[in-house]
Amino acid sequence: MGMEKQHSMEDENSEYLYHPDILKKLDFGKSPAKFNPCISAAHPGEDWMVVRPLQRADYDKGFLQLLSQLTSTGSISRKQFDERFTQMKSAGGYYVTVIEDKRISKIIGAATLTIEQKFIHNCSVRGRLEDVVVNDTYRGKQLGKLIVVTVSLLAQELGCYKMSLDCKDKLIKFYESLGYKLEPGNSNAMNMR
């Protein structure tokens, strides 16, 4: 009984937000990004590194601490995290993707693809890149490029007619190098808070 219970808790913790196999299929040759050396989601360059969907267990692997390097996360309890994970999974369209350093069981990079269902373009879908963050003690490993290209190729794989992002001025060149464009006369991101 004890063993069984532990086993089922492990299963629950290793539950993915979306099916991990889709990341193995991504063709990094289709991206305009230049990697040196050549890496991909399936082969991220170090054997202690893995690119995969968010898991429930990532609450204990520093996922929220990493996000807090990006913006305020507040104090999120395990229950809140679990509920949000469940809500995202049941709604569908949430592809939170992470890079783990398996030597220390820590999340060191993350980016989210969200998929928005449309009526336009023959009931098409549109992708959005959100909440990109990389632990900056891992500089030189191309992790920013790796995580962004991963979710960008994932958007293509899922049939998005367009993938969009909002960014600061200083990040324009980085995203241009990955294939994103400012469209003349039509590139304003406005907010109301």
Added chain:
Amino acid sequence: MGMEKQHSMEDENSEYLYHPDILKKLDFGKSPAKFNPCISAAHPGEDWMVVRPLQRADYDKGFLQLLSQLTSTGSISRKQFDERFTQMKSAGGYYVTVIEDKRISKIIGAATLTIEQKFIHNCSVRGRLEDVVVNDTYRGKQLGKLIVVTVSLLAQELGCYKMSLDCKDKLIKFYESLGYKLEPGNSNAMNMR
């Protein structure tokens, strides 16, 4: 039997994408937008006009024809429309909102609020304004302002910490008058197609 069947079909056609009562609660006094004369979602200024959630029956009320004034919609069958409506409703977070001219049973304005679930900001939610379109033969009725303010207040009502949109240069002033801002150094919308 015949009567009953007809009745249930009517029920199905009048099915809303989201609960219409929430639109009645919106306080237009909270918006920085100036209306002249004063109108709101509950009182859109003409007794033949109604602001409400998208309904299944809107397939027959020119909703897609209106959208095609905005961009390509392709040729969407009733089955495709129904499936997308069902998918949006079951996923949750899709607030497609329309204005109908009840004299002729036609949709004359539309805007979509989508709600994105986040981990950041204490598992908060973010709103996005999408696919705004108004039939331009109804100029002078403030319909553009009416539909955008409606979904912007709806985003607030639903607890969004931020409401975002992408727009063309020529629309910046319009959205500024409704409370949206370009944030210095952080207002770039980029796309990959």
